[in-house]
Every structure is written in C-alpha cells, then in structure tokens.
Amino acid sequence: MGKVIRLTAAQAMMRWLSVQKNEDGDRFIEGVWAIFGHGNVAGIGEALHGIGDALPTWRGQNEQSMAHAAIAYAKGQGRRRAQAVTTSIGPGATNVVTAAALAHVNRLPLLVIAGDVFANRRPDPVLQQVEDFGDGTVSANDCFRPVSRYFDRITRPEHLLSALPRAMRAMTDPAECGPVVLAFCQDVQAEGYDWPEEFFAPRIWRIRRPEPDRQELAEVAGMIRAATSPVIVAGGGVIYAQAEEALAEFASRHDIPVIETQAGKSALPQDHPMNYGAAGVDGSAAANLMAGQADLVIGIGTRLQDFTTGSRTLFGDAKLASINVQPYDAAKHGGVSLVADARVALAALTQALGDYRADAANPRARADWLEAVNAHCAAPTDTNELPTDAQVIGAVQRATGKDAIAMCAAGTMPGALKLLWQASKHGYHMEYGYSCMGYEVAGAMGLKLAQPEREVICFVGDGSYMMANSELATAVMRRIPFTVVLTDNRGYGCINRLQQNTGGAEFNNMYVDSNIETQPQIDFVAHAASMGAHAVKAGGIADLEAQLQAARSRDIPTVIVIDTTAAPGPGDGLEGAGHFWDVAVPEMGDTAKLRDAYDDYLASIAHQRLLN
Numbered sequence: 001m002g003k004v005i006r007l008t009a010a011q012a013m014m015r016w017l018s019v020q021k022n023e024d025g026d027r028f029i030e031g032v033w034a035i036f037g038h039g040n041v042a043g044i045g046e047a048l049h050g051i052g053d054a055l056p057t058w059r060g061q062n063e064q065s066m067a068h069a070a071i072a073y074a075k076g077q078g079r080r081r082a083q084a085v086t087t088s089i090g091p092g093a094t095n096v097v098t099a100a101a102l103a104h105v106n107r108l109p110l111l112v113i114a115g116d117v118f119a120n121r122r123p124d125p126v127l128q129q130v131e132d133f134g135d136g137t138v139s140a141n142d143c144f145r146p147v148s149r150y151f152d153r154i155t156r157p158e159h160l161l162s163a164l165p166r167a168m169r170a171m172t173d174p175a176e177c178g179p180v181v182l183a184f185c186q187d188v189q190a191e192g193y194d195w196p197e198e199f200f201a202p203r204i205w206r207i208r209r210p211e212p213d214r215q216e217l218a219e220v221a222g223m224i225r226a227a228t229s230p231v232i233v234a235g236g237g238v239i240y241a242q243a244e245e246a247l248a249e250f251a252s253r254h255d256i257p258v259i260e261t262q263a264g265k266s267a268l269p270q271d272h273p274m275n276y277g278a279a280g281v282d283g284s285a286a287a288n289l290m291a292g293q294a295d296l297v298i299g300i301g302t303r304l305q306d307f308t309t310g311s312r313t314l315f316g317d318a319k320l321a322s323i324n325v326q327p328y329d330a331a332k333h334g335g336v337s338l339v340a341d342a343r344v345a346l347a348a349l350t351q352a353l354g355d356y357r358a359d360a361a362n363p364r365a366r367a368d369w370l371e372a373v374n375a376h377c378a379a380p381t382d383t384n385e386l387p388t389d390a391q392v393i394g395a396v397q398r399a400t401g402k403d404a405i406a407m408c409a410a411g412t413m414p415g416a417l418k419l420l421w422q423a424s425k426h427g428y429h430m431e432y433g434y435s436c437m438g439y440e441v442a443g444a445m446g447l448k449l450a451q452p453e454r455e456v457i458c459f460v461g462d463g464s465y466m467m468a469n470s471e472l473a474t475a476v477m478r479r480i481p482f483t484v485v486l487t488d489n490r491g492y493g494c495i496n497r498l499q500q501n502t503g504g505a506e507f508n509n510m511y512v513d514s515n516i517e518t519q520p521q522i523d524f525v526a527h528a529a530s531m532g533a534h535a536v537k538a539g540g541i542a543d544l545e546a547q548l549q550a551a552r553s554r555d556i557p558t559v560i561v562i563d564t565t566a567a568p569g570p571g572d573g574l575e576g577a578g579h580f581w582d583v584a585v586p587e588m589g590d591t592a593k594l595r596d597a598y599d600d601y602l603a604s605i606a607h608q609r610l611l612n
Contacts, residue, residue: 004194009157010047010184012195013113016164018055019202022080028168028205029084029111030073031056033066037088038127039115043189044086058478060442061470063087067099067110068439069446069471072407074108075429076450079207079240082171083446084111089186090128094140098436101147103179105433106263107236107326109171110179112148114141119155119185141183149178155185157193172205174240174341175326209241210325212340212348220298220321220338221352227296227319229360230256233279233308236263237301237324243343244425247300248272250346255357256298259287261308262418264301266428270421276366280314281307282415285576286369290362294318301325301342304332307432311582312609333609369576373420376574379541386565387541388572389416392487395541396457397422399548404455405429407447409439411461412494413487419577426451438468444482444557445475455552456482463492465524469531475557476532483551484533484559485544486524489566496566502585503597510566528559535559580604 007015020028034057036045048057060066063085070083087093093114103110117129117139125131132138145151150170152163167180224230238247244267251258251274258268259279268275277284279291288310291297297315299322302308309315312333320335323345330337338345377394380387387395389412396406406421407429408414414432421428429447431439444458465486475482491510499509506513511520528535534551538544538560551558585601586594 003197005197005200006192006194008043008047008190008192009154009160010043010189011050012157012193012199013160013164013184014047014051014055015200016160017084018051019200020168021202021204023204023206024080025204026081027055028081028172029055030081031058032084032086032113033058033060033070034086035060035063035066035088035092037092037115039089039092039186040086040113040184040189041088043186044113044115044184047189048086058474060474062468063092063095064099065438065442065468065471067096067112068102068436068442068468069449071099071103071106071108071110072429072431072439072443072446073450074110075106076447078242079109079177081450082109082111084113086113087115088128089115089117089126090130090140094143097143097147100144100179100181102431102434102436102439104147104149106431107177107240108179109177111167111171112144112179112181114144114181114183115189116141116153116183116185118187120187139183141181144181144183147179148181149176150180151183152181153183153185154188157188157191161199168205172207174207174210209341209344210339212338212345216336216338217345217348217352219336220323221349223296223319223321223336224254224298224349224353225356227358229293230296230298230358231290231294231360232256232258233261233297233299233302233304234258234264234267235261235300235302235308237342238264238267239301239426241301241325241342243301243341243346244268246343246346248274250350253350253357254353255359255361257290257361259283259290260418261302262414262430262432265418265430266423266426269425269427270423273363273366274361277369278418279308280310281579281581282418283310283314283577283579284369284419285372285574286362286365288314288576288579289365290360291315296321299323299335300346303329303433305433306582309333310579313580313604313607315609370422372574373422377420383540386563388565389413389487390420391541392485392544392562392564393417393420395544396459396485396548399545400457401455403427404457405447405451406457406459407440407444408459409443410435410437410464411492412497413459413461415494417459419574437464440464441469441484442471444484445471445480448480448482457548458482458484460484460486461493462486462488462490462522462524466522469527472528472533472557472559473531479555480557481555482557483548484528484557485548486559486561487564488524488561489564491566493566498583501597502583502601503589503591503594524559524561533557533559535561538562582608
C-alpha cells in the first residue's frame with residue numbers, strides 16, 4: 001500500500017477540489033460561496049478555513065442568490081470554470097433548490113455541497129431535520145434529486161473517492177453538464193480517514209469534442225444541399241463549443257441566415273450581415289420572416305424551447321435538422337439528429353457541402369428591421385411621458401461601450417432585450433431557460449467576476465428586484481462594480497399584459513389592481529444606498545444616459561432607478577415583431593374578451609407541429 005494522509009472527509013474534499021484543473025491550467029472550482037450554519041460550520045467550515053487561498057471562501061447573503069452568482073460566473077466563463085456553494089442542512093439547503101433547477105435547465109455547472117443529517121443517526125431528529133415517516137434514508141436534500149445531473153449522499157468518508165470524480169465528470173461533460181449535489185452528512189464531514197496520497201495529485205479535466213457519425217453527417221449534408229431557403233437557429237451550445245467563428249464562416253460561405261435564441265444571442269455580433277436577430281415569440285420581423293419561409297431549419301446547440309419555436313408554429317412545414325452534443329436535444333420535434341460538438345460539426349459540414357450556396361439571405365429585410373429598432377429605441381420627443389422599456393434600452397445602448405454586456409432574467413426586459421439589444425460578440429447574458437426572477441443582481445455580480453474587463457449592465461424590473469437584491473451588499477464589500485438599471489412600472493407589468501392578452505382582467509399583478517389597503521411608495525434609491533451601492537433616480541432618458549456614463553468610474557455597484565410606463569410591450573409599434581406563444585386560455589368564461597381570446601387560441605394551436 002502506498003503512502004496515506006490522515007484527514008477529515010471535509011478536509012480531503014477541499015484539498016481534492018483545489019487541485020482539479022481545466023485545460024488552461026486554472027482551478028476548475030474557483031472557490032466556494034458559504035453561509036455557515038448547523039450542518040456545515042464545524043466540518044466544512046473548518047476545512048475551508050484551513051485550505052485558505054488554495055480554495056477561497058466568500059460570504060454571501062442568501063444561499064439561492066449565492067448559487068445564482070456561481071451559475072452566472074460559470075456561464076460567463078463558457079462552462080470552463082465553476083464555483084461551489086455550501087449550505088446548512090435545512091432551509092439553507094432547500095434555498096438552493098431553485099438555483100439548482102436553473103443550472104439544470106440551462107446546462108450549467110454548479111457544485112452544491114449541502115450539509116446533511118447524521119449518518120450514525122444517534123441524535124436523530126436533529127435541528128432542521130425533515131423526517132419521512134416511511135423512509136429513514138430521506139432528508140431535505142432529496143429535494144435536489146430531480147434538478148441534479150449527479151446526486152450523491154456521502155455517508156462514509158471513502159465515498160468521496162468515487163463521488164468527487166463523478167461530480168467533476170458531470171460538470172465537465174459537454175452533453176451532461178449541469179448541477180452536482182453532494183449531500184454531506186455532518187458527522188462524516190468531521191470523521192478522519194487514511195487517504196491515498198495519489199488521490200490528491202493534480203488532474204486536468206478536458207471537455208471533449210465529439211465527432212459526428214458519418215451516416216448522420218451525410219444525411220444532414222444531403223438535407224442542406226436539397227434546401228433552397230434554409231435558416232440556422234443558433235443556441236447557447238454555439239457559445240459553449242466556442243464555435244462562434246465557425247458559425248460566422250459557415251453562414252457566410254453558404255449564404256444561410258442565422259436567427260438567435262436567448263442563450264445563443266451574441267454568438268454572432270448584431271452587425272454580422274448574416275445575423276437576422278431574435279427568433280420566435282420575442283422575435284424580430286426579419287428573423288421570423290426567414291423562419292416562416294424556410295424549407296429547412298438547422299438547429300445548432302439549441303433546446304428548441306417554446307419561445308424559440310413559437311410554441312411549434314413558427315417553422316411551418318420546414319424540415320428540421322438538429323446539431324447538438326446532447327442526443328436528447330438533437331432528436332426533439334421529429335428532427336434529424338447530428339450528435340456532435342458544434343464546432344466540429346460545422347467544419348465537417350462545410351467540407352461535405354463544398355461550394356453549395358443557398359442564396360437565402362435577404363439584406364433588405366435585415367436592414368429594414370434594424371432601422372425600425374433604432375427608431376423604436378430613440379429618445380422620446382415628449383419628455384413629459386414616462387419612457388418605454390425600448391427607450392430605456394436605447395439609452396443604455398447609446399451610453400455604454402461597444403463591449404458592454406446586457407444581462408437580465410425575467411419579466412418584460414428579456415423579450416425586449418432579445419428583440420432590441422444590438423449585441424457585440426458575447427455582449428448578452430440572459431437566464432431565460434428557467435426565467436428566474438431574482439437572478440439579476442446576483443447574476444450580474446457573478447458575470448462581472450467572470451469577465452472583469454467588460455462593462456456589465458443589469459436590467460431588472462421592480463418586481464424582480466424585490467425578489468432578491470441582497471447580494472448588492474456582497475458586491476459592495478468585495479468591490480465588484482456593475483450597473484443596475486432598475487425600471488419601475490409599479491408591479492409585474494409583463495404578466496399583467498399576458499393576463500390581458502389571454503382574455504383575463506387586470507388582477508393581482510400591478511399594485512393598483514391588488515387587494516391592498518394602500519399603494520406602496522418604495523424608495524428603491526434609499527434601499528440600494530443602504531447596502532452601500534451608489535444609487536440615484538434618473539429624471540428621464542437623457543439623465544439615464546448621463547448616469548450610465550458616470551457609473552463607469554466607480555468600484556462599487558451603481559443602481560439607477562427610472563420610472564417607466566406599464567402599458568407597452570417589447571414589440572409594440574414594431575411591425576412583424578413577435579409570434580404566437582401557447583398559454584392556455586380558459587374554454588369557458590363570462591366575457592366577450594375571454595371568448596374572443598379563446599377563439600384566437602384555437603386558431604393558433606391548429607398550426608402547431610405535433611411531432612415530439
């Protein structure tokens with residue numbers, strides 16, 4: 001037997017994590033966000049203190065928002081690095097379930113080290129322990145099982161010998177990438193064990209690039225050669241595969257328009273001549289025109305979710321080919337699969353296609369669309385009216401540098417930004433797989449940590465800001481500068497519009513339509529300032545632009561509050577913008593408005609593709 005090292009299980013975990021590297025030689029788990037409590041303070045806390053800067057620890061304000069910051073960091077790093085979060089055994093752990101679901105949906109690496117009950121069961125039930133009357137093995141951490149790519153409960157120290165490599169495999173696998181949860185029994189954390197010395201040898205984890213199957217490649221190449229008006233749907237997999245240049249070359253060489261998903265936006269900069277903008281429900285007139293005319297849709301690295309496909313009504317009778325590293329995604333909607341790394345697949349297709357050109361581009365439609373966007377986002381001529389979200393976006397676009405990153409997650413702004421923001425390469429960061437309200441502020445902090453050289457603009461509505469904002473204090477303490485543009489429309493304006501568009505009455509979304517005794521007067525400036533941020537209220541669009549420029553000189557977050565109108569949606573006034581979204585309308589109701597909405601709904605779903 002070789003040399004051994006006597007360590008507690010928690011000490012061994014942290015030492016092992018500290019020497020796991022990516023292909024660039026950087027530590028894959030950059031560090032650990034921690035709120036200590038019952039179940040992780042004694043074992044894990046002591047181990048993190050002992051390892052010091054070899055695996056740094058950062059304190060956050062809420063377990064969910066700490067995990068949101070970690071997820072945004074991983075997305076900003078293109079899944080090449082990640083962060084961990086450790087929690088106590090009860091509400092601390094379950095606070096992270098929402099974030100784990102977010103990472104799961106978005107295919108992003110996150111390591112959750114959750115304190116768990118005693119493996120020896122001597123003190124059962126311990127504080128915060130969830131007891132299942134029929135199953136003694138269950139704890140609160142079992143809530144993570146549906147939203148984990150890999151879940152393990154560490155009930156013996158030696159379990160780490162297999163659990164930790166399995167965790168890293170899941171987080172670095174391009175097809176299976178997602179959150180890992182290690183439920184770490186608190187007595188086991190503190191238990192000593194003789195670890196093989198070679199277990200702590202540094203290791204490089206490489207992200208593989210699967211080659212396409214020859215038959216799948218030939219079939220998809222044949223479909224493209226037979227197409228006269230193909231269109232490419234670019235998803236987040238293009239960015240994760242570092243296939244941006246390959247996509248630009250492929251689209252230009254073969255004259256195939258590119259339309260974008262939320263995750264794929266900014267894989268091509270907006271000024272690339274083959275970029276026709278946003279696809280689907282929140283799509284541009286140019287992109288949806290290309291999609292509607294297409295005889296072949298080529299998905300690249302996309303999950304083909306309902307916003308992208310217009311709830312399966314956008315692509316008509318077009319054939320579908322899907323290039324994806326994950327077979328589950330590649331086979332969706334009855335498409336022909338090409339399971340491969342996006343960059344490798346595009347190179348192979350280019351070779352197979354030779355001098356094929358589709359001649360599918362429509363530069364006039366693209367130019368008309370961009371002209372309409374610029375007009376829609378122009379500064380208002382009537383400064384007595386509250387600005388629209390589009391005018392706010394226009395102000396930010398004018399006032400920030402070319403390399404600014406617009407980021408957001410939920411509400412009206414995701415659709416408006418996807419439609420209107422003219423992104424540079426990687427100038428867009430949207431969490432819209434889970435569309436989680438409250439992601440924005442913590443996500444902006446994580447994104448700035450991932451890309452400190454770029455200007456990060458966080459768009460957040462008053463509703464999302466109220467959900468989770470406390471990591472502003474963390475960003476102030478750590479001197480992480482970013483700019484928050486807080487648009488206040490006095491409620492949940494996005495869902496209020498959806499409620500009306502599906503035949504409902506305005507109810508319980510805007511404060512004015514809620515069952516309350518008095519209308520709130522929330523001072524967002526004072527609130528943000530109380531956490532140490534520089535906070536100001538913009539008097540209008542011109543003032544917003546001035547405040548955005550001033551924010552660049554600060555080393556702390558800046559929060560700019562601006563009142564906006566609740567009425568217009570992201571595409572209002574833009575001809576051809578948007579597409580059908582399947583939100584079920586009640587079949588029976590008392591109002592003509594509801595009956596008309598149901599009739600419209602029936603007409604729309606009649607065009608849905610039924611293949612799964």
